[in-house]
Amino acid sequence: MSAQPEPLLELRGLVKRFGALVVTDGLSLSVAPGELHALIGPNGAGKSCLIAQVTGELTPDEGEVRLRGERINALSVPQRARRGLARAYQVPRLFGSLSAIENASVAEMARAGSGSRLWHAASDDRDLAIASLSALQRVGLGDIDNRVAAQLSHGEKRLLELAMGFAADPALLLLDEPLAGLGLADSAAMVELLRSLKGRYGILLVEHDVEAVFSLADRVSVLVGGRLIASGTPDEIKADANVRSAYLGEGGA
Amino acid sequence: MPQRAGMPTQTRIILGVLLLAALIVPLLGQPYYTKLVSRMAIYAIAALSLDLLVGYAGLVSFGHAAFFGIGVYCAGLLPMVGIDQAWIIVPAAIACAALYGLFSGAVSLRASGLYFIFITLAFAEMMFYVAQGLRMFGGDDGFRLPRPTQLMAGLSLGNPVVLAYTMLVTLVIAIYVARRITGSHFGRVVIAARDNETKLRAIGLSPYPYRLTLYVIASALCAVAGVGFANLVEYASPASMSWVVSGEMLFMVILGSAATVIGPVLGAVVFVGLETVLSSLTEHWLFWLGLILVLRVLLLRHGLYGLLSGRGQR
Incomplete structure (x- = not known):
């Protein structure tokens, strides 16, 4: 692995099998603080399964998941989230009946530990409202704070999910195809937003849009059949013959 | 699904009229109608407590009558050892129901969906058979209340007028408590868990402790209604915790619209009201009641509450 002294996220020799099917095959990779590490690969390469093993939704059969040097294999999903993992799903997951700002507020409550307050009206909590609104404003959703999440457009849902990630004050963002299903304008805006996050958070980005990946990433890893076949800077990956044949295809890059 | 905004004026007026009617009726000196008011208030408290689970948390409990029955038996059994004061009986009922809620909730909340429905039913049936097995207390038949519950200053819940006003006051308090809880930080987390459990975990909160807390609160609240019911019918029997009663409570929640507090x-x-009117008209009243529920589901998107507040016909 690279010579980073203390990676934010480190995966060592991760193996995950479903019966005879090996979806993650001895995989090691790391994300340094502030680094945007992109993971690309064809459909079925095991990208989403890998994310799920980082978040704790899946338990690896072998290997280690380390966050800031601490082994977190045995921690539950909520425990890992509280240690600084924030995830955006391929299909945004939101609290559909709550408004945009209320969605953000739940993430803020998780961070502040105020979710157990039984008696005080959440709508009267000024600190909560300010923190939630500022999370929305960071993704440009400050003006739709009172709309119900289920009625937002696909792009707005994506952004709201990111806002919820920020509200939780994470160290590492796990973004699963944040550009999928977005129109051209939304997509361009999302790329700019992601660019603005670089350096502030460690980001593990799974994305099919190769052009966006090469323009954003500090490092790119290519996953095929549960194994990394290459890992390096965007330029190294573009030049890699293995990658060209396995994934990028003849006209790639 | 939830109606979180403040109540429309229309709804406030209708509720005000209802409450006013309920306050006037006991003054008319007609015990039959006075008892009808008590009955409505008692079931309203029970349905409201179930709505906390069904509506806000999305937890369809089919065993809520167990807690109603715990209240009934506390009001029935404690006078046998000389305790008939409300200030002991009500906290005792709340404590017993909360304990059973904590125990049965801790187990049933490990399950979800259909399994949750059946585990809650099983826990209620367990209580039902325990009550049925109390041979010295009439077993299956139950027993007459030895003495009605006594409020302070010589007021007895055995007096229909006192009971009616007590239950109305209790209902108003219950509505207030339910609105506070559902509007709190805690309430918002409970709704979030209903909407998307996976997401709630992913942002760092485990739904389980929130749901269990709510389950205990709903259980305790329902037991208070049970104390009132024992005084209304002056009787304690296993029938008060049968699955039929659980079903009726669900019926009320759905009829009125879940997740609204006022709807149930x-x-x-x-x-x-329908039960009273229909059963005096025909012995097949259950059929008509069933038909009405079907019509509500087909025609009224937001239940009776939606009809009153002028929103959402289907």
Whole structure:
């Protein structure tokens, strides 16, 4: 692995099998603080399964998941989230009946530990409202704070999910195809937003849009059949013959 | 699904009229109607407590009558050892129901969906058979209340007028408590868990402790209604915790509209009213009641509450 002294996220020799099917095959990779590490690969390469093993939704059969040097294999999903993992799903997951700002507020409550307050009206909590609104404003959703999440457009849902990630004050963002299903304008805006996050958070980005990946990433890893076949800077990956044949295809890059 | 905004004026007026009617009726000196008011208020409290689970948390409990029955038996059994004061009986009922809620909730909340429905039913049936097995207390038949519950200053819940006003006051308090809880930080987390459990975990909160807390609160609240019910019918029997009663409570919640606090109150009032009217007209009243529920589901998107607040016909 690279010579980073203390990676934010480190995966060592991760193996995950479903019966005879090996979806993650001895995989090691790391994300340094502030680094945007992109993971690309064809459909079925095991990208989403890998994310799920980082978040704790899946338990690896072998290997280690380390966050800031601490082994977190045995921690539950909520425990890992509280240690600084924030995830955006391929299909945004939101609290559909709550408004945009209320969605953000739940993430803020998780961070502040105020979710157990039984008696005080959440709508009267000024600190909560300010923190939630500022999370929305960071993704440009400050003006739709009172709309119900289920009625937002696909792009707005994506952004709201990111806002919820920020509200939780994470160290590492796990973004699963944040550009999928977005129109051209939304997509361009999302790329700019992601660019603005670089350096502030460690980001593990799974994305099919190769052009966006090469323009954003500090490092790119290519996953095929549960194994990394290459890992390096965007330029190294573009030049890699293995990658060209396995994934990028003849006209790639 | 939830109606979180403040109540429309229209709804406030109708509720005000209902409450006013309920306050006037006991003054008319007609015990039959006075008891009808008590009955409506008692079921309203029970339905409201169930709505906390069904509506806000999305937890369809089919065993809520167990907690109603715990209240009934506390009001029935404690006088046998000389305790008939409300200030002991009500906290005792709340404590017993909360304990059983903590225990049964801790187990049933490990399951979800259909399994949750059946585990809650099983826990209620367990209580039912325990009550049935109490041979010295009439077993299956139950027993007459030895003495009605006594409020302070010589007021007895055995007096229909006192009971009616006590239950109305209790209902108003219950509505207030339910609105506070559902509007709190805690309430918002409970709704979030209903909407998307996976997401709630992913942002760092485990739904389980929130749901269990709510389950205990709903259990305790329902037991208070049970104490009132024992005084209304002056009787304690296993029938008060049968699955039929659990089903009726669900009926009221759905009739009125879940996740609204007020909806289930209306549902209970209309249910008890219909039951009274229909059963005096025909012995097949259950058929008509069933038909009405089918029509509500088909025609009224937001239940009776939606009808009153002028929103959402289907």
